[in-house]
Amino acid sequence: MSRLDDELRIAFRREQPSTEFTDRVLKQIARQPAPRVRWWRTLAALFQPPKLRWVAIGATAALLVAIGAAQYARLHPTVITDNGKVAETQPPEASGTAGGVKTPDSAPEAPAPKLEPKPHRNIHRLMTVSNRTRNNVRPGDRVVNPEAEAAKEKVMLALYITNTMLSDAQRAISDADKPQR
Amino acid sequence: MKSVNTLLMRAVPLCLLLLLLFTAAPARAQDARIVTTNLDHLADIADKTIDVTVDEGIIKLAMSVLNPKRSPDEAKIIDILSGLKGVYVKRFEFEKEGAYAMSDADSVRIQFNAPGWQRIAKVTSKREGSYDVVLMSEGSVIRGLAVLAAEPKALTVVNVIGSIDLAKLRDIEGKFGIPKFGLEQIPGVTVTEKPKDKKEDKQPEKPPTE
Numbered sequence: 453m454s455r456l457d458d459e460l461r462i463a464f465r466r467e468q469p470s471t472e473f474t475d476r477v478l479k480q481i482a483r484q485p486a487p488r489v490r491w492w493r494t495l496a497a498l499f500q501p502p503k504l505r506w507v508a509i510g511a512t513a514a515l516l517v518a519i520g521a522a523q524y525a526r527l528h529p530t531v532i533t534d535n536g537k538v539a540e541t542q543p544p545e546a547s548g549t550a551g552g553v554k555t556p557d558s559a560p561e562a563p564a565p566k567l568e569p570k571p572h573r574n575i576h577r578l579m580t581v582s583n584r585t586r587n588n589v590r591p592g593d594r595v596v597n598p599e600a601e602a603a604k605e606k607v608m609l610a611l612y613i614t615n616t617m618l619s620d621a622q623r624a625i626s627d628a629d630k631p632q633r
Numbered sequence: 634m635k636s637v638n639t640l641l642m643r644a645v646p647l648c649l650l651l652l653l654l655f656t657a658a659p660a661r662a663q664d665a666r667i668v669t670t671n672l673d674h675l676a677d678i679a680d681k682t683i684d685v686t687v688d689e690g691i692i693k694l695a696m697s698v699l700n701p702k703r704s705p706d707e708a709k710i711i712d713i714l715s716g717l718k719g720v721y722v723k724r725f726e727f728e729k730e731g732a733y734a735m736s737d738a739d740s741v742r743i744q745f746n747a748p749g750w751q752r753i754a755k756v757t758s759k760r761e762g763s764y765d766v767v768l769m770s771e772g773s774v775i776r777g778l779a780v781l782a783a784e785p786k787a788l789t790v791v792n793v794i795g796s797i798d799l800a801k802l803r804d805i806e807g808k809f810g811i812p813k814f815g816l817e818q819i820p821g822v823t824v825t826e827k828p829k830d831k832k833e834d835k836q837p838e839k840p841p842t843e
Contacts (some may be wrong), residue, residue, distance in 0.1 A: 483701050498635065499636070501636055501640075504640065514657070524753055527693070528697075538813070597698065598693050599694065600695065600697055600698040601698060603691045603692075603694040603695040603698070604689060604694075604695040604698045604699065606685065606687055606695070607691060607692055607695040607714065607720070608685050608695075608710075609685060609728060610685050610687045610720035610721065610722055611682075611710075611713070611791075611802065613685065613722045613724070613791060614720060614722070614778075614780070614791050614793060614802070615802055615803070617764075617768070617780045617791050618780060618799065618802070618803075619783050619803075620761070620764065621756065621764035621766050621780060621782065622754075623761075624756045624758050624761050624762075624764050625754055625756045625764075627758065627761070628756045628757075628758060633694055
């Protein structure tokens, strides 16, 4: 048993590695191929705290630009003339037209419609003339941005009715305050 | 992955809070809205029905056409429209008096008793009917205006949402005039008119000759 113990002690005796051992191990490691990076690991790396900040900033900026472009396109639609060309936009003072848009091949244009038509207090008369047009737009004239013009007409009508109702209410109040004979 | 979970746990409540704020803001603006859907049945008996709905988008679109440098009136109109968020008009015209029930007008009038509305004018006239004008304001800021005109042959409800300067509105009175296009040609404006039955003019009965 003592001989076995001695042999075991010799076998498990601590021995220092050679000086080339470290270099041999590192060389062996360098020869190994680089581990494959999974795609989801690459994606997950974007959500690491330092990078996530820039990803969020970029996404927010892109969203704001998209919203701004959509709003701009909605408020400034491109007007297509009868020839299928895009109308050139000019400052309102230079063009002299209602919408400030001049078409490329335009004839001398009609004067801009006035915003001060004949006043009409009676709303009933307003309803009866609904089938007649009192505008200055002639058949040959080009209507620029008809959607916006229609919106303007609608708003003017709504304000007209509001004003008429308030005037009628005021008149009724005045009549009620008058001393009855 | 732990950092992603942590970020999600922090971002979700924030997103919910932002969502709540953005939905609450327009919900508050709707408090000045008067419900008139209960008057839709009058369209069946009305001789003429006019329904005008002008929301914030239409107002902005209309303002894009107006040019303050073109005329002072357009500048005033832009000034008026800049504070508006919506204008809703519903008008029913009848051929005869008493065609609609007072309960129809009361169904609108009862909404004027809701918190926030202040009655600034109420007049009842046998000849011209009754007029109710109410205002909703928060401090010095006007949030809405509503007018109910119960005339003998017509019922009109006007609801303005947003801040409106009545003095400026009156200042350009007469400048609105009749729209350039016919009412029916304005998109979004509903005008329904009942076709009148063709009846021969009834001549007065002659007394029997003896």
